[in-house]
Amino acid sequence: MNAAKKKGLAAASGFWRRNSLSLVLLALFGISLFGQIAAGRAVLDRERIEHGQPPLDWGEYFRHGQFLSATFENWESEFLQMGLYVLLTVWLRQHGSAESRKVEERNDGTEEEGGREIEPGPTPGPVRRGGAWAALYANSLSIALLSLFALAFAGHVYGSWRQQVEQAQREAQPVPSLSEHLGSAQLWFESFQNWQSEFLAVLTLVVLSIWLRQAHSPQSKPVRAPHAQTGAG
Known part of the structure; x- marks a missing residue:
């Protein structure tokens, strides 16, 4: 060769x-x-x-509304869960959890990196430019996730509405407008049943990571770490 x-x-x-x-x-x-x-x-x-x-x-x-509604309904809940989780972990703590920053760690910018080492390499362009670019980049992850949530929610609303329109036409019932569907119990039932499951999953990970371990996973504390240790770093 x-x-x-x-x-x-x-x-x-x-x-x-x-x-x-x-x-x-x-x-x-x-x-x-x-x-x-x-x-x-x-x-x-x-x-x-x-x-x-x-x-x-x-x-x-x-x-078709069935495909659009089912797909975006699930994406919506995932992006909402991740976006809120990224933001909540800035200010809130859980003692002993690998998913939390250290309880004593401040969030006023003085310990922004959470004690993590920064590897050698070029600094991202927006950070070098400073000002509004740096501020936007510093929050770009949560902005992106919540923007994706908004887009997925819009797709879910539209798909769910199209599905309701087809059902109403088939049953010779009055066809709901998009604004009527936006305020309907059906739409919010579809959303809340997914949102609650996502928040439950994150809560379970946050709490179980206090006592349980997975060797070699960055989502877990070191196997020998005491339960009271917060954060994986």
């Missing part, structure tokens, strides 16, 4: 190693989304046939 080919294989191997976590999660996301689409389309087609309507092709299904 020549040197160039060896170098190429080494670079490819290094890429997979450096990005293995995101690549595996992306693959799991893709598999799960495909499963949702296949099962959801089968369920919808069965319902349509029962009501004397033809099945939908793939393009029609991707524009």
